[in-house]
Amino acid sequence: MKNSNKIIQISKKVEDMAPSGIRAFFDLVLGMKDVISLGVGEPDFVTPWNIREKAITAYEEGYTSYTSNKGLISLRKQISHFLKYKFGMEYDPENEILITVGVSEALDLAWRTLINPGDKVLIPEPCYVSYAPLADMAGAKVISLITKAEHGFKMTPSELDQACQKDKIKYLMINYPSNPTGASYNKAELSALCKVIKKHDLVVISDEVYDDLTYDFEHVALSSLPGMKERVVYLNGFSKAYAMTGFRIGFACGPEKVIAGMTKIHQYTILCASINGQMAAEEALANGHKSVNMMKIEYKRRRQFIIESLNEIGLKCHMPEGAFYAFPSIKTTGMSSMDFAKDLLKEQKVALVPGVAFGPSAEGHVRISYATAFEDLKEAVVRIKKFIKS
Amino acid sequence: MEEILQILASDARVTAEEIAKMTGKPVAEIKKAIKKYESSGVIVQYKTLINHDLVRESNSFVRALIEVSVTPQKDVGFDHVAERIYSFPEVVSCYLVSGTYDLLLIVEGDNIQKVSNFIAAKLSPMENVRRTATHFLLKKYKEDGHVLKQKEKSKRPNISY
Ligand SMILES: Cc1ncc(COP(=O)(O)O)c(C=O)c1O
Numbered sequence: 001m002k003n004s005n006k007i008i009q010i011s012k013k014v015e016d017m018a019p020s021g022i023r024a025f026f027d028l029v030l031g032m033k034d035v036i037s038l039g040v041g042e043p044d045f046v047t048p049w050n051i052r053e054k055a056i057t058a059y060e061e062g063y064t065s066y067t068s069n070k071g072l073i074s075l076r077k078q079i080s081h082f083l084k085y086k087f088g089m090e091y092d093p094e095n096e097i098l099i100t101v102g103v104s105e106a107l108d109l110a111w112r113t114l115i116n117p118g119d120k121v122l123i124p125e126p127c128y129v130s131y132a133p134l135a136d137m138a139g140a141k142v143i144s145l146i147t148k149a150e151h152g153f154k155m156t157p158s159e160l161d162q163a164c165q166k167d168k169i170k171y172l173m174i175n176y177p178s179n180p181t182g183a184s185y186n187k188a189e190l191s192a193l194c195k196v197i198k199k200h201d202l203v204v205i206s207d208e209v210y211d212d213l214t215y216d217f218e219h220v221a222l223s224s225l226p227g228m229k230e231r232v233v234y235l236n237g238f239s240k241a242y243a244m245t246g247f248r249i250g251f252a253c254g255p256e257k258v259i260a261g262m263t264k265i266h267q268y269t270i271l272c273a274s275i276n277g278q279m280a281a282e283e284a285l286a287n288g289h290k291s292v293n294m295m296k297i298e299y300k301r302r303r304q305f306i307i308e309s310l311n312e313i314g315l316k317c318h319m320p321e322g323a324f325y326a327f328p329s330i331k332t333t334g335m336s337s338m339d340f341a342k343d344l345l346k347e348q349k350v351a352l353v354p355g356v357a358f359g360p361s362a363e364g365h366v367r368i369s370y371a372t373a374f375e376d377l378k379e380a381v382v383r384i385k386k387f388i389k390s
Numbered sequence: 391m392e393e394i395l396q397i398l399a400s401d402a403r404v405t406a407e408e409i410a411k412m413t414g415k416p417v418a419e420i421k422k423a424i425k426k427y428e429s430s431g432v433i434v435q436y437k438t439l440i441n442h443d444l445v446r447e448s449n450s451f452v453r454a455l456i457e458v459s460v461t462p463q464k465d466v467g468f469d470h471v472a473e474r475i476y477s478f479p480e481v482v483s484c485y486l487v488s489g490t491y492d493l494l495l496i497v498e499g500d501n502i503q504k505v506s507n508f509i510a511a512k513l514s515p516m517e518n519v520r521r522t523a524t525h526f527l528l529k530k531y532k533e534d535g536h537v538l539k540q541k542e543k544s545k546r547p548n549i550s551y
Binding site: 029128297304 | 396397412413414545546551
């Protein structure tokens with residue numbers, strides 16, 4: 001099996017793409033039965049029934065075609081209204097909004113649209129796994145800004161300023177609330193960052209896919225702040241808050257030029273996002289808020305529970321402000337995050353994601369998803385405690 | 391609904407310590423609040439929701455919804471008749487409703503015979519009962535917000551980014 005085919009070679013770039021060790025660990029978890037999993041990056045709720053029902057009806061009614069490249073205009077209008085209502089942002093549904101196959105596609109499009117070879121992109125780390133590889137594939141030179149546990153994994157304005165002084169940074173990737181750390185920024189913190197962003201004339205890609213799952217304050221969209229709209233590509237989607245991961249619907253909002261560029265690539269690679277998913281997304285925006293709120297209340301309770309429990313058993317953990325992840329330190333065990341994850345899986349059948357998956361600086365931490373039923377969380381804490389003691 | 395009640399309503403076995411962790415409040419405060427709910431009658435009882443269809447002896451268990459039309463009485467309205475009716479242990483629930491009849495009962499018994507006897511011998515002959523209509527339950531799909539099916543395995547993969 002191993003590389004026996006001498007005729008076909010894959011590109012050096014793809015060959016070198018990270019992360020191989022993690023893949024093997026994932027395969028180990030996927031092959032194991034009766035595991036309590038704290039390793040999942042998606043809600044444990046199924047999509048609310050009204051949204052599923054809408055999708056079924058859409059199929060029954062024969063909505064099985066392509067849509068326009070940019071996505072259903074009705075959905076784009078709804079998104080435009082929604083963003084205006086929520087954040088006071090003005091995005092023209094005709095040419096400033098693009099419906100994508102999840103935030104994942106939007107990220108890829110944004111990098112490929114913006115980057116010229118060698119452009120420097122600053123990415124705070126630990127971060128979601130796809131940022132650096134996608135930027136790299138688009139030709140960027142990726143520079144990491146290591147955020148610190150003692151700051152709750154938030155990038156500080158002075159850290160950003162220093163990074164920009166050291167390198168000629170053109171683009172900044174930001175994600176809040178963050179996967180994997182749960183860190184988010186309130187309005188004051190964002191405003192302070194905006195000053196530095198403007199000072200260094202940065203263009204920002206802002207992944208706010210967890211915005212509805214912010215627990216301690218109101219989420220503020222980066223592009224809603226004064227003078228930011230023209231320098232931000234705003235990404236959001238339906239996967240997390242509406243528990244619609246499998247529908248694969250996201251969207252990008254930004255300056256007309258950027259959205260037009262992204263649409264060019266999108267029309268050749270994707271053509272359009274699935275009409276069924278788009279119609280389900282319309283239902284989500286129109287009638288999904290009650291369900292979102294119900295799930296949010298549940299996540300918030302689990303968050304309190306898991307953070308207190310982890311700190312109690314000696315895994316130091318900051319209080320995440322959003323998303324559904326806890327990111328405790330495992331340094332007291334003296335183990336690497338990969339060994340911790342592997343041994344915990346073998347000995348106690350609890351799965352979680354080793355920190356290294358989210359960048360080398362995340363070594364010494366693990367990601368625990370509390371998108372997990374309360375009884376399972378409870379049992380998992382008991383097992384982790386046993387594991388640490390042994 | 392207040393948060394403690396919400397949590398207990400979905401799982402009565404959650405401990406005060408756990409509720410304290412979930413809500414970020416001191417345990418003592420939670421314990422005190424629960425005591426107060428109990429003594430003031432807000433929390434009536436802690437019960438187990440059982441799916442009798444999955445228990446073997448449940449063939450010997452029937453449930454009926456009974457619509458009852460009654461004649462209200464001077465001064466006490468429906469309350470007095472209702473009390474006469476709900477005091478029978480066979481009646482597990484009793485509601486005053488709007489619409490074409492007055493009281494909706496849920497009645498339980500070991501078998502159809504026993505429930506029928508209750509209706510024929512006790513309920514129908516009562517002075518203020520004008521008419522009854524009985525619906526035996528054939529299958530329970532959902533009760534109190536819970537779908538009565540064996541838990542389905544989660545369909546998401548056990549690990550993802
Ligand atoms: C921070 C972040 N961005 C983007 C995505 C991808 O989301 P989507 O399902 O919209 O492609 C995820 C999914 O885990 C995520 O955690």
